[in-house]
Amino acid sequence: MNKAQLIHNIRQKKSFLCVGLDPDINRIPIKDGTPAQRILAFNKAVIDATRPYCVAYKPNTAFYEMYGSEGWQALEETVAYIGDDHFIIADAKRGDIGNTSKKYAAAFFESLDADAVTVAPYMGSDSVMPFLGHTDKWVVLLGLTSNQGSNDFQMQRLSSGKFLYEEVLQTASRWGTPENMMFVIGATHPESFGDIRKILPDHFLLVPGIGSQGGDFEAVCKYGMNADVGLLINVSRGILYPPNDGDWVGAIRGEAKRYRDKMAQVL
Amino acid sequence: MNKAQLIHNIRQKKSFLCVGLDPDINRIPIKDGTPAQRILAFNKAVIDATRPYCVAYKPNTAFYEMYGSEGWQALEETVAYIGDDHFIIADAKRGDIGNTSKKYAAAFFESLDADAVTVAPYMGSDSVMPFLGHTDKWVVLLGLTSNQGSNDFQMQRLSSGKFLYEEVLQTASRWGTPENMMFVIGATHPESFGDIRKILPDHFLLVPGIGSQGGDFEAVCKYGMNADVGLLINVSRGILYPPNDGDWVGAIRGEAKRYRDKMAQVL
Numbered sequence: 001m002n003k004a005q006l007i008h009n010i011r012q013k014k015s016f017l018c019v020g021l022d023p024d025i026n027r028i029p030i031k032d033g034t035p036a037q038r039i040l041a042f043n044k045a046v047i048d049a050t051r052p053y054c055v056a057y058k059p060n061t062a063f064y065e066m067y068g069s070e071g072w073q074a075l076e077e078t079v080a081y082i083g084d085d086h087f088i089i090a091d092a093k094r095g096d097i098g099n100t101s102k103k104y105a106a107a108f109f110e111s112l113d114a115d116a117v118t119v120a121p122y123m124g125s126d127s128v129m130p131f132l133g134h135t136d137k138w139v140v141l142l143g144l145t146s147n148q149g150s151n152d153f154q155m156q157r158l159s160s161g162k163f164l165y166e167e168v169l170q171t172a173s174r175w176g177t178p179e180n181m182m183f184v185i186g187a188t189h190p191e192s193f194g195d196i197r198k199i200l201p202d203h204f205l206l207v208p209g210i211g212s213q214g215g216d217f218e219a220v221c222k223y224g225m226n227a228d229v230g231l232l233i234n235v236s237r238g239i240l241y242p243p244n245d246g247d248w249v250g251a252i253r254g255e256a257k258r259y260r261d262k263m264a265q266v267l
Numbered sequence: 268m269n270k271a272q273l274i275h276n277i278r279q280k281k282s283f284l285c286v287g288l289d290p291d292i293n294r295i296p297i298k299d300g301t302p303a304q305r306i307l308a309f310n311k312a313v314i315d316a317t318r319p320y321c322v323a324y325k326p327n328t329a330f331y332e333m334y335g336s337e338g339w340q341a342l343e344e345t346v347a348y349i350g351d352d353h354f355i356i357a358d359a360k361r362g363d364i365g366n367t368s369k370k371y372a373a374a375f376f377e378s379l380d381a382d383a384v385t386v387a388p389y390m391g392s393d394s395v396m397p398f399l400g401h402t403d404k405w406v407v408l409l410g411l412t413s414n415q416g417s418n419d420f421q422m423q424r425l426s427s428g429k430f431l432y433e434e435v436l437q438t439a440s441r442w443g444t445p446e447n448m449m450f451v452i453g454a455t456h457p458e459s460f461g462d463i464r465k466i467l468p469d470h471f472l473l474v475p476g477i478g479s480q481g482g483d484f485e486a487v488c489k490y491g492m493n494a495d496v497g498l499l500i501n502v503s504r505g506i507l508y509p510p511n512d513g514d515w516v517g518a519i520r521g522e523a524k525r526y527r528d529k530m531a532q533v534l
Contacts, residue, residue: 126414
């Protein structure tokens with residue numbers, strides 16, 4: 001999916017919601033079958049319930065890999081089930097030397113046919129470049145993540161005075177364009193969005209950390225939006241595991257709709 | 268496998284060679300079957316040929332994931348075929364927020380039953396900690412990698428005067444112990460091994476970059492070894508794809524033995 005199509009979908013649905021597909025076997029209400037079967041059945045129910053309210057899905061590869069090749073098959077079937085109308089982000093946090101990143105790009109863009117893959121920046125340019133240059137495929141590079149550990153290295157001051165994550169955003173934004181790169185910026189750092197928009201005025205930002213991690217939705221929208229909307233706000237656990245009175249599908253649908261309604265107001 | 272067992276194996280075999288299992292379908296000489304079948308047959312031949320000369324194997328997950336669930340199954344069967352006598356490093360470069368890293372730990376230590384997994388440090392402590400605390404299982408954290416892109420961020424000077432990678436080594440070495448953590452240090456930076464040993468006197472270092480990437484074997488041994496040997500030198504393409512006159516298994520065996528003989532001399 002290209003940028004114009006993504007923006008079109010956002011405007012049409014009045015939503016910039018990304019639903020994170022992190023199926024935790026200990027929390028999913030489907031109890032019959034193998035773990036991989038239960039994951040796939042749960043995902044299909046989640047996708048059916050949330051389709052109208054979101055523009056993107058983000059399966060997190062860890063939750064599939066832990067069930068080995070059967071888990072990976074559930075990932076493949078999940079991506080196929082989503083189809084072409086939603087932007088699909090393989091949340092894989094990959095990145096390796098050039099000849100290896102090229103294989104990861106084949107894994108996620110050809111074998112799995114996701115639209116985007118999350119990539120870690122630590123190994124630098126030649127670990128990221130092989131993911132670029134695939135038509136209508138995207139790198140979503142880690143910038144400033146939502147977790148506590150983001151303070152350990154990302155918030156280190158460089159001798160230039162910049163934070164490491166600022167250097168990453170600035171340097172890496174030159175490797176691609178706003179048509180093939182996005183950046184992960186956690187909602188738990190709402191105070192940083194203004195400065196980040198000075199570095200990245202035109203890029204989409206993938207924003208985790210709303211929901212279970214306690215990020216501030218309003219502040220993220222206020223300081224993070226640009227003329228193209230420019231945000232994909234991800235919610236995983238906050239949508240997948242709502243309190244419910246037995247009608248868990250209805251509860252999931254209700255949560256997704258609630259986020260969409262908040263987004264429609266902002267748009 | 269614990270540290271004492273690893274050191275025992277190194278002393279007994281007079282080898283600290285790790286064979287990287289990066290089966291590239293365009294280069295492997297087995298032509299019959301599906302990609303996953305060809306990969307598995309090639310890996311088995313490589314393992315049979317190199318078993319006596321190495322102490323570790325390092326399958327690189329990208330080369331398997333690019334064939335989806337079938338590729339992942341070839342990875343599982345490869346790990347099972349290696350067995351318990353060799354140290355198995357899943358070269359996966361994972362790392363995510365805590366609840367996700369916990370799932371990756373389950374994927375690589377329980378489902379796949381590798382001894383170690385490579386982890387990227389960018390997301391900080393809570394992205395690494397869930398991999399620690401599994402008995403006789405190891406994190407191999409990226410420190411200073413072998414690729415050109417290691418200059419982009421790892422070699423950035425912090426305001427403290429340290430390089431970023433030095434800060435990573437120093438900080439992360441406090442998260443675990445030399446009994447459950449190793450660090451990746453590329454052989455393409457031989458001049459750095461002396462300084463790195465001041466920060467990490469007791470840790471094992473996993474050293475890629477010898478062979479195809481042109482790292483300096485003698486310098487790495489001279490400046491990198493410690494009282495426990497403390498090095499696992501990885502060779503992937505340099506062993507998997509040697510020039511051969513048709514006897515490719517013999518050529519692979521010959522390359523592995525050549526590295527072992529060089530190591531026996533140093534020991």
